[in-house]
Amino acid sequence: MSSTATEVLVVGGGQAGIAMSEHLGNHGVPHIVVERDRVAERWRTSRWDSLVANGPAWHDRFPNLEFRCDPDAFPTKDEVAAYLTEYAEKIDAPIRSGVEVTSVTKNPGEPGFRAVTSEGTIDARYVVAATGPFQKPVIPPVVPGSAPVHQIHSDAYRNARQLPEGGVLVIGAGSSGVQIADELRRSGREVHLAVGPHDRPPRSYRGRDFVWWLGVLNKWEAATPPQGAEHVTIAVSGAHGGHTVDFRDLAEDGITLVGSAETYEDGKIRFAPDLGQNIAQGDANYLSLLREADAYVERNGLELPGEPEAHRLRPDPECVTNPLPGLDLAEAGVASIVWATGFTQDYSWLKVDAFDEKGRPRHRRGISSEPGVFFLGLPWQSRRGSSFIWGVWHDAGFLADHIMIRRSYRAYEPAGAPATA
Numbered sequence: 283m284s285s286t287a288t289e290v291l292v293v294g295g296g297q298a299g300i301a302m303s304e305h306l307g308n309h310g311v312p313h314i315v316v317e318r319d320r321v322a323e324r325w326r327t328s329r330w331d332s333l334v335a336n337g338p339a340w341h342d343r344f345p346n347l348e349f350r351c352d353p354d355a356f357p358t359k360d361e362v363a364a365y366l367t368e369y370a371e372k373i374d375a376p377i378r379s380g381v382e383v384t385s386v387t388k389n390p391g392e393p394g395f396r397a398v399t400s401e402g403t404i405d406a407r408y409v410v411a412a413t414g415p416f417q418k419p420v421i422p423p424v425v426p427g428s429a430p431v432h433q434i435h436s437d438a439y440r441n442a443r444q445l446p447e448g449g450v451l452v453i454g455a456g457s458s459g460v461q462i463a464d465e466l467r468r469s470g471r472e473v474h475l476a477v478g479p480h481d482r483p484p485r486s487y488r489g490r491d492f493v494w495w496l497g498v499l500n501k502w503e504a505a506t507p508p509q510g511a512e513h514v515t516i517a518v519s520g521a522h523g524g525h526t527v528d529f530r531d532l533a534e535d536g537i538t539l540v541g542s543a544e545t546y547e548d549g550k551i552r553f554a555p556d557l558g559q560n561i562a563q564g565d566a567n568y569l570s571l572l573r574e575a576d577a578y579v580e581r582n583g584l585e586l587p588g589e590p591e592a593h594r595l596r597p598d599p600e601c602v603t604n605p606l607p608g609l610d611l612a613e614a615g616v617a618s619i620v621w622a623t624g625f626t627q628d629y630s631w632l633k634v635d636a637f638d639e640k641g642r643p644r645h646r647r648g649i650s651s652e653p654g655v656f657f658l659g660l661p662w663q664s665r666r667g668s669s670f671i672w673g674v675w676h677d678a679g680f681l682a683d684h685i686m687i688r689r690s691y692r693a694y695e696p697a698g699a700p701a702t703a
């Protein structure tokens with residue numbers, strides 16, 4: 283066991299930790315990045331086999347290195363992991379892999395913090411929690427674990443062969459749920475997909491990917507989500523070369539759409555009567571973006587080919603107009619439930635006054651209520667794009683600049699005055 287001192291301790295060696303390391307290094311700030319596994323471990327081992335990024339390679343990357351694939355392609359999970367590893371090597375990030383932080387506490391009566399790790403202690407003036415938003419899988423308490431059906435979170439799903447024979451109920455209509463449901467259907471499974479509230483942007487429109495449209499329409503810079511939409515998922519996919527998610531297509535391919543999972547009793551699961559409303563709200567989100575894009579093209583005189591057919595929606599399928607109120611899982615042959623219901627954060631190791639009564643980080647743009655502690659990689663940390671690779675890089679720059687400001691105050695000492703923290 284060892285004892286080490288540094289100025290900044292960065293906890294987490296994924297995209298957030300790497301971005302933070304680059305900016306600190308550019309400022310010449312001594313720092314250590316600790317990662318309990320390998321660099322980009324979640325991309326390596328906590329994603330299903332066929333996963334690809336939801337944004338094209340030209341867009342969701344750090345500014346100083348391109349992906350080693352077609353810029354318009356959607357990198358595979360292995361390509362993302364390789365990219366982050368290469369970037370860490372490129373900037374010579376001082377990453378210590380295989381080091382788990384078990385606690386961080388404020389030094390009583392003196393500046394800085396002490397981290398207890400699996401390899402000893404690290405004393406640091408500042409601590410950056412860069413562990414990201416995907417720490418603990420969330421499974422709503424709907425179906426008890428003792429129910430006679432195989433249950434798995436998307437975090438543990440790898441491929442269709444992993445599941446027992448039989449049909450599958452996928453719960454969650456964001457990127458993960460949609461792609462997993464589609465993959466399972468293509469493998470020959472009978473699939474039901476529970477569709478909750480969601481945004482549904484076009485994959486591309488008038489020859490431009492939706493990430494481009496969000497950029498030119500200034501939507502990536504939105505500081506807060508719309509009221510009531512803090513946890514709304516985005517139904518978008520880079521699978522099979524990228525395509526607009528339309529739940530009508532999934533139904534046409536044989537997936538049965540159902541409403542949000544509501545209750546379970548005696549082998550039967552009931553769905554909320556919200557399927558039609560959720561589909562309609564997703565459609566409204568989709569059409570709104572098309573209209574804004576058209577207005578932008580006209581206002582700026584751009585020569586982008588029109589797509590009037592993109593505005594025409596097909597009739598809702600039977601499973602939407604006459605939705606199932608519930609499902610007897612055994613009778614329907616459903617042997618598995620895949621919960622694509624997201625994640626929550628876990629900062630149990632960070633024992634400082636930086637959390638609200640619900641355990642959520644108290645911060646402004648990553649600057650926490652505990653002086654000297656910072657958060658990085660949070661959704662909506664400063665803008666809509668904060669949890670993306672390019673977004674976290676800019677947030678890291680802001681935090682590094684703030685640390686430099688704090689250093690300048692600490693360095694100031696009036697003539698004859700005692701030193702301060």
